[in-house]
Amino acid sequence: MSAQPTASQPSSSGARVALVTGASAGFGAAITRRMVAAGYRVVAAARRVERLDALRAELGDAVHPVALDVRDAEAVHAVVAGLPEDLAALDVVVGNAGLALGMGPAQEASWADWEQMIDTNVRGLAATVHAVLPGMVARRRGHVVVMGSVAGTYPYPGGHVYGGSKAFAHQLALALRSDLHGTGVRVTTIEAGMVAGTEFSRIRFGGDESRVEATYRDMQPLTAEDIAETVAWVTSQPPHVNVNVVEVMPTTQSFAPFQVHRG
Template identity: 60%
Template sequence: MTKTLFVTGATSGFGEAIARRFAEAGWRVVASGRRRERLQALAASLPPDRVLPLVLDVRDRDAVADAVAGLPGAYAEIDVLVNNAGLALGLGPAQRADLDEWEQMVDTNVKGLMSVTRMLLPGMVERGCGHVVNLGSVAASWPYPGGNCYGATKAFVQQFSRNLRSDLLGTGVRVTNIEPGMAETEFSLVRFKGDAEQAGSVYSGTRPLLAEDIAEAVHWVTTQPSHVNINVLEIMPTDQAWGPFAVHREGR
């Protein structure tokens, strides 16, 4: 039987690549996001009747509830949820951070992920199968200057994923947290508010991960045998690793 994927943040980057990967593999895809034109273009570029474009802002809990309740019959039973919608804003130190940007990250990366999960999870449990895939980040485990609130939101995703696994033990529903490292998408362009030069400098001289790499990882974890759960998958490009401890020395 044809399976159904629900992916958030499908208008660009990881979300778009994930929607394409699954649709091209024969899945039905509910592609949700805030930008209608991009969703329509995505659906038009894939096999007919394969993608359901769903305009949705995950920060609006009532809208999420209405969207899930209103899914048409063929798309109503979700086999895999990919919580991809998220963003990073700013790269300054915490003492100079914009509180509005912090709240936007919490509302999207944390509260939005919770809302979509809570609305779709009961159906999975009732059917005794399903898979929740959360897009976290290496920033959940490895702090860096300016990562403050963003890293904290991804640490929430990490711990929330672990606790979901505990809650869902024995239900047949799987949970995976995928934690990408440096990846070239619209991520940095959003972070630097459209400054393409500053965004591009993040990847200068490197070969970062691509959206398609993460889409392939999502497809792999969700197509394992039903008794196999990939708890967490941390992925970095070969041009990225961990640095030595940072030590501040007076007078230097």
């Protein structure tokens, strides 16, 4: 019987393998590029296949595009179970697929928006984690990177279900650390503040470019490449090092006083 691979060994193909959800744009595309640059083969999963094909054309055979909507839990499990043999032993999984919709108060929010955020940010992340953990535990190595947000810790007007979904991501990751104790599998949550240059705010504001522009006016936000570099850093640590949570904000963003209603 061959020895069980350790946390520092690459997959049987000789190259480390990462799965990135929501890989077609924004954080996901930047993370895919950065992981390829670090020597990974990347299973790039997203709904928009044409964008994944463009990533493959850009980055070559290191990218394996997979059409996937994480809201479909059966499809998530099928994709993980059906990976080619040389990609099946996942070393890193980045649960990045997610979105925010709307910035109005909760009492005026669309139920359809809430449902989509819950289905993507909560159920989609849970399905991804559930699908990949058994293999990682069996191999006694692997790293799950959960894409959270400072909105999961610090509430703000209009954050409601988006913030709640990211609080779920934070707590899920901490609970995974506890459950995975002794398995060699690592878990990290990356919680970003304001990031420009992605589709996040455009989707949140329904394509209203004036609101997108106003959000980042006269300040220097983070970029998707900053987040990709953070993913590269946490996943490059030695196997005995687990970075539990990284909270990263632009220098131009900080904290404000509590709201107080008077009168």
